[in-house]
Structure formats: C-alpha cells, structure tokens
Amino acid sequence: MSKMSSIQTAPGMDILCPLHVVLNATGHIVHVGPTLAKILAGRPAVGLRFLELFELKRPRIGQTMEALLGVSGTKLHLQLRGAPRTEMKGVLVPVPAESGLYQQGGALVNLSFGISIVDAVRDFALTSADFAATDLTVEMLYLVEAKSAAMDASRKLNQRLQGAKIAAEEQAFTDTLTGLKNRRAMDYVLTRLIDSETDFALLNLDLDYFKTVNDTRGHAAGDFVLQQVARIMVDETRGDDTIIRTGGDEFVLIFAGITNEKAISEIASRLIKNLEQPIIFEDEACKISGSIGAAFSCDYGKPTQAQMMEDADKALYQAKNAGRGRHVLHRPD
Amino acid sequence: MHGMINRAIERFVRDTYGREVWQGVTQDLGLEYTEFEPMLVYEATVTGRVLEALCRALDKERDDLLEDIGTYLVSHPNVEAIRRLLRFGGVNFHDFLQSLDDLPERARLAVPDLHLPAMELREHRTSFFSLSVNSGALKMEGFGRVVMGLLRAMADDYGALVLMEHKGSRERTEILEIHLADAAFADGRDFQLSARVNV
Known part of the structure; x- marks a missing residue:
C-alpha cells in the first residue's frame, strides 16, 4: 500500500x-x-x-x-x-x-x-x-417551518371569516320572525333557476282570515300564527324547496324540478288542509285558511320572474274570488 | 401592534390563569372581541391597556408579568412552534445568543408585517455579554423584560447555566447583562431539525 x-x-x-x-x-x-x-x-x-x-x-x-x-x-x-x-x-x-x-x-x-x-x-x-x-x-428548514406556521394562522383566519360571511349572508336571506327565506333570497333563487334553465313550480300563498286574528287577538297571537304557519309549510315540503315570506301574511313557495300539475295540486290541497287546523294560542283557537295560485316555468318559452309572479297572482285572486281556502293553477290558454 | 404579539399575551393568560381571567380583562376594557386574531394588526394602545388591566387583575408588577410572558413563550407546550423556531437560531446557547441580532429579520421573513424589537449583542469578554433591546419600532416599553424571560427559558432549553440582570432603560433601549456561566450545565431539551422525526 x-x-x-x-x-x-x-x-x-x-x-x-x-x-x-x-x-x-x-x-x-x-x-x-x-x-x-x-x-x-x-x-x-x-x-x-x-x-x-x-x-x-x-x-x-x-x-x-x-x-x-x-x-x-x-x-x-x-x-x-x-x-x-x-x-x-x-x-x-x-x-x-x-x-x-x-x-x-x-x-x-x-x-x-x-x-x-x-x-x-x-x-x-x-x-x-x-x-x-x-x-x-x-435557514431553509427554519423558513419552511415558520412559513407553515404563518400559513396555518392565515388559514384559520380565512375559515373564521368564511364562517362569519356565511352567517351574515344567511341572516340577510332570512325572515327573522319565521326563519323562512325573505324576498332577497327569492330573487336570488328564482334568478338562479331561470339562468340554469331548471324547471320549477311557483306558488303564491296568501293566508285567509289572518287579519281577523291580528285585529281580535293582538299582534302576539298574529306572530304566533305566522310561526306555526311557517312550521306547517316546512313540514309539508322537501328540504330543497324554497319557502319565502314576502310580506305580512303572504308567502311564495318554489318547487324546483316539479312540472307535474297533479303533484302541485296535491301539495296545495294538503297545505290548505293543514292551515285550516285550529292553531291554539293562549288556550283559544285561531282559525285561518289559505289561498294559492300557481304557475309553471315549463309553460313559458322564456320564463321571467315578473311574468310568472303576475300569472301566479292572477290565479291566486281567482282562488280568493272563488271562495278562499282553495288553489288555482295558471295554465296557458 | 401586530396581532401575533397581542395573541401571545392572550394565550399566556388563558393557558396560565384560565379563560375567566382573560374574559374578565376584555370585559373590563370594553373590547368588542374576546380573542386577538394573530394575522391582523391592532391599534398600538390596546396592548398597553391589556397589560395594565392584567397587572390589576393578577396583582402583579408589570416587569414581572412581561418576564413571565417571555418564559411562557419558550416553555409552554401550546406554543411549542415558537420554541422550535428559536432553536433554529443556534446549536448551543452561545450560538443562539449570536443569532439574536438577526431575530427581527428572521421573524419578518415568515410574517412580513411583524416588527420585533431590534437587538444587539456585545461580548465584553469570554462568556460576558450585554444585549441592548430597542422597542422604538413597537411604541411600547418593557420588551427587554420579555426578552429576559425568554432567554432564561431558552438557557434551560439548551441546558446552559446563565445569570442575567436588567440594567435599566434609556429612550426605549433596555440593556440586559448576560453571564454564560456554564454552557453545558444540564442536558437540556431535545431538538430535531425535522418537526416530524421517525422514531
């Protein structure tokens, strides 16, 4: 060697x-x-x-x-x-x-x-x-670890902000008395359905005799009845149907994907029947009913929110004029 | 003040004294939040007010409170990430001391808007150092006390025996005297470069 x-x-x-x-x-x-x-x-x-x-x-x-x-x-x-x-x-x-x-x-x-x-x-x-x-x-290992920690903190902040944003939007789309959706949510849902060319049924529902309850039993009774009505509508519909309180005793229900006249007739009849069950407030029954007018998006070449609302309203007035507590479907001539 | 710093104070209080004490402090001050968000920046005065309220609530001197916060940052398992990042500064305590000058720059590499006090180490003779801590950029007094608590805990972490004294402050610059009596006094805590070591 x-x-x-x-x-x-x-x-x-x-x-x-x-x-x-x-x-x-x-x-x-x-x-x-x-x-x-x-x-x-x-x-x-x-x-x-x-x-x-x-x-x-x-x-x-x-x-x-x-x-x-x-x-x-x-x-x-x-x-x-x-x-x-x-x-x-x-x-x-x-x-x-x-x-x-x-x-x-x-x-x-x-x-x-x-x-x-x-x-x-x-x-x-x-x-x-x-x-x-x-x-x-x-130094590089230090940076990898320091950046991961900073990124982690950023991600947590983003998640919290995202959660707050959803909560705020949820609030902005919710009717605070009943927990149903509000008019803003309705505009949003209808725009989305029409833009995506999804067929749907639009039901306008007015409570009958609600004003009497409010006038004779007071606002507390009125509010209670509205909350019970909301519960009935939620119970009678599917989770992905949209229920909106558009005003005092006026509601809109949107059923995405339903174009069947018979199915809507059944839902409308059942809703009215349940609304007519006496609602007990402070040991006394409040009696109301409801009238419904409906329109179907598949009846329109190019459905618009305004036209469908107008047609559903016309049907609703027909139902009221025919004696209330019933439903009318708008169908093209 | 950067949310990281406020959040560190909050974590210290919650981990050491419990949620109730912290919530009491935020209520006393009428803050609109109960948690500091580490990635946001808060107005400068809120940190000072939180510290004042804490001194009252815990019946503690401000200097002692700040030193305890420094110790907490290194020694509590809930903030282990900070201890690890500091340990990257050097292989032993002597090496670590030499890295303090770079600490604000290192922090800024990770979080660009996080400002830490400027530090400068001088070695007067073997094992005798002085560290100047300048909190000018933070508009807050007393960071030297935090650094002192942090160095004490880091010395333990490295297993070094260190004697320290706060020599007072002038124009937001505090001077710490550090005597590294024995660099290998005890075993110290284990540190692996990899955060996830296969055993």
Missing part, C-alpha cells in the same frame, strides 16, 4: 463539503464525506463504483468513467440506490492535473439534497452539524 491510500481527500474537504465523494480513475469510490457516510449508515461505499451507489437519472449517459468525466461541471440528478432512494443533486469535476493527493484521472463529486431536504432531514435525523457552516439548509 502506498502512502496515498491513507489520505483519501484534501485536508478540510470534509468540513467544506461534508457530502463529497472522491473517485479514482476507474470510477470507484475512495472516500465519502462524513454526512454522506451518516446517510449510508454503515453500508460500504468505498470500493464501489460511483454508479453502483447512485443511479444517474439525468443526463442519461453511459456507465463508464469517461462518460462521467464528459458531463463534468453540469448538474447531475442522482438517486441513491436502495431505500429510501433519496434523490440528490450533484456536480463532478476532474481532479486537478498537478494534485498529489488525488489519483490522476479521478474526480471529485459534491452532493446536496435539493428539494428532498425536508424528508432527508427526517429520514436520516440530520442535525446542524451535518451541514457546512455556510450551507443555508438550516
């Missing part, structure tokens, strides 16, 4: 480049830096060919030392053979011609983790001491 083999790398190289590799003229490894040795965790490296330890993913070249020397100075995309198959970046330079330390025709390769650093630090339990003092890795 010559003296050369005991000194495998230049003094200080392990401190400057703890991830460097020294190759001899045949492409075999004669030395690995301390951090690379830590990653290999006892796996023998010295004596292996460099390309036995690493797979060169890019550039695609032959497996010879000549081919490796041919891509000196360019960025090498490498992957450690064997688990955890860590991806690394590298750059190779031929050893200086006059170097007495390194074998003529050999090469130095310096490595770094690139973007796989976050996983590598975890997989290999690396510490600050494993990186050169000038290496920015630790």
